[in-house]
Amino acid sequence: MAAEPPQQSEESASTSAPANDSTESASSAPKPLRRACDCCRKRKVKCDGADPCGPCKKASIRCAYLQPPKKKGPKGLRSARVLHALRRIDDTATGSPASSLSPDQQARFGDWGWNPSNTSPTGMVYHDPSTHPANTYYGQQAMPSENGYFHQQQIHSAMRHHPQGIPQAPNQPQFGPEAPHQHWAHHHHPESSAGSDHHQVTSPSNSDAAQHRLPAESFPPYVQLFFAHMFPIMPVFDRRVYLDPSLYINSNAFSSEMYCLLCALCAATIVQLDASIPQPAPLHPTKATDDLFAEECLRERRCFDYIEPVTPLSVLSSFFLFAYYGNHEKHAKAWHYLQESITFAENLNMDNEEFYGKLDPVEAQWRRRLYWLLFITERAYAVQRRKHTRLHVSVQLPAVFESEDPQLLNGFVNLANLFSAVDESFVSAWRGSRRPSLCTENWLMNTQQQLDTAALALDNITETQHLDIAVTREWLHVLAWQMGVSNGLIWGKGEGGMRLDYPIELARKVVEITSGADEQALNSHGIGMEQKLSDIAGCLADVLKCTDGDTSSTFLEGKDYLHTLLRRLSSMRGKESRYLQPLMSKMEGLMGYELSTQTLPAPTEAVATRFPSHVQHPEFLATPLPRYSIADSMGMLRTLSMNGTLGMPGITTECQDEWQQRRPSGRVYDEAETNEMEPWLVNGTA
DNA sequence: ATCGTCGGATTATAAATAAT
DNA sequence: TTATTTATAATCCGACGATG
Structure with missing residues (x-):
């Protein structure tokens, strides 16, 4: 590509x-x-x-054909837009403020691509050729005097450290020996940042007032990574706006909001993708780049009132701070910023369906997406960390077919649907509330059923998205089942989702889902997938452990699946999952038995070396295994459940800790998105 | 005279809409 | 469906200022 x-x-x-x-x-x-x-x-x-x-x-300048041509022609839903504009005229004429947002402060929330400079933030579009575009929309318009004649090179210089980057310009005048990246902390001064790239930007005047912002060219490499890998799970702003190189000409042209957002986004992208993808060279010799970005965001926030006026950019900034902290296992801060993000959204009335009608239809779509992203995230995170939730399902889902990428949106909406099944009771029950009214047999059956009926239209989405939804579904099944256990609803002879061996069935599905899956598609989900798989494996292991000695085919099968899952985890994203070891330690006594039974495909040598030796150790296999009755099994399960140990390997305290402090869902996509996405930015020239 | 910049005329083309 | 209209983007002419 x-x-x-x-x-x-x-x-x-x-x-x-x-x-x-x-x-x-x-x-x-x-x-x-x-x-x-x-x-x-x-x-x-x-x-x-x-x-x-x-x-x-x-x-004597470097000639390149990297900038991809943009799509021509009108964009968006014209009639709807015009209609809305007219309606707005009406509104303002009659003096009724249709929106509580103050237009001037309303930052530009990625639009659907139209009228980059003439659309008022509220969506009115008045084309007035006599007024020159104000050049002030957060750097989206090039300043005439420095309109990025060389910005292409600047971007490249920021990307240069990619393996096969762009060939260096051989014939450029050199200004100094220093590398561009050493300017991470300084104002982006033309001469000093020249580095090995030439630089002739003649931007004398404006805003030299030493703002110590990161240079604008720090952002694109990470923004590109974001759009290449993370965008599909959070398609909440317009990639055309953020991938436009002309946005990154002058970092002082960013509004504070925008600057914060970009910093937070980059920080989150770096941690979340982690080692699964090669990342650009660090911006700073000693400080981790993600920390640098995050601190920048927080520093900027101290310089302006970021609480009011509220903009969707505020929501996003906090959201990405959440992602950053969450991935760093700093859960207090993560939760704080997620809550902050939600609060911003509430201040924007994004939890109120009525308000969407007053917005520009395009804007409304973006905000719906953002709302649902918060919804999904809050539910997932609340479940994982046993917190309350605040958002509800009262807002309509974003449109799929009218969107710029229906396939993408279909996946997103399906995930949202799936999480709609995680209702208040689910969250409360999972938090450990023992109110009997919460987790009843009926409710449980209902929920399990809902999980299966939600998000069925999975045929028109990418494999990556399919994997995410399918695995998440089984993962939620597992959680629900565990709730059932802890509430005494699971019986050895229950039916459907109430059976004791239900996790084995779930594990089978997961194995089926993942075994045929494209390696890349699976790996691209990042830590989140590992987490869900290990949750499922952990639960399965508990069940098998508690029923050890039961030699019925179901349970033998279960061990088979467990082995497969563990093997998967042993080579996720090119390395051993961090969740494997904790799992292994709770596995004592299980795999050994199973390994001795030759029913399993031998692990590949690469994998075999990764397994802790004790598992395959012969003497271990000889250990006699205790037998438990069904009743005993249930008793054990019950004591394990809901104490944070069922499904979670918590044998040792450190493992427990590791498990409790785990990362939030960090799904990462790749594949289809990547190739249609600015290849000129993702990679160097051919 | 020569070079580089840039306003904006011109052309190409995608998307929206109307016609069939 | 196809045809027409319309909105947007891309190319690059040529006026203009700087430089020598």
């Missing part, structure tokens, strides 16, 4: 070479080039399409 070949030969060659018609070539047929190179485009000069092209060669 490297950048498309610079040669656009087919087209131009056919026009020039055949020369079947003299009138075409001779007379005035200027025939604009299909694609001008990046520099010519910026310079507004005629490009000949060569590589390097004439003008670039003459000017």
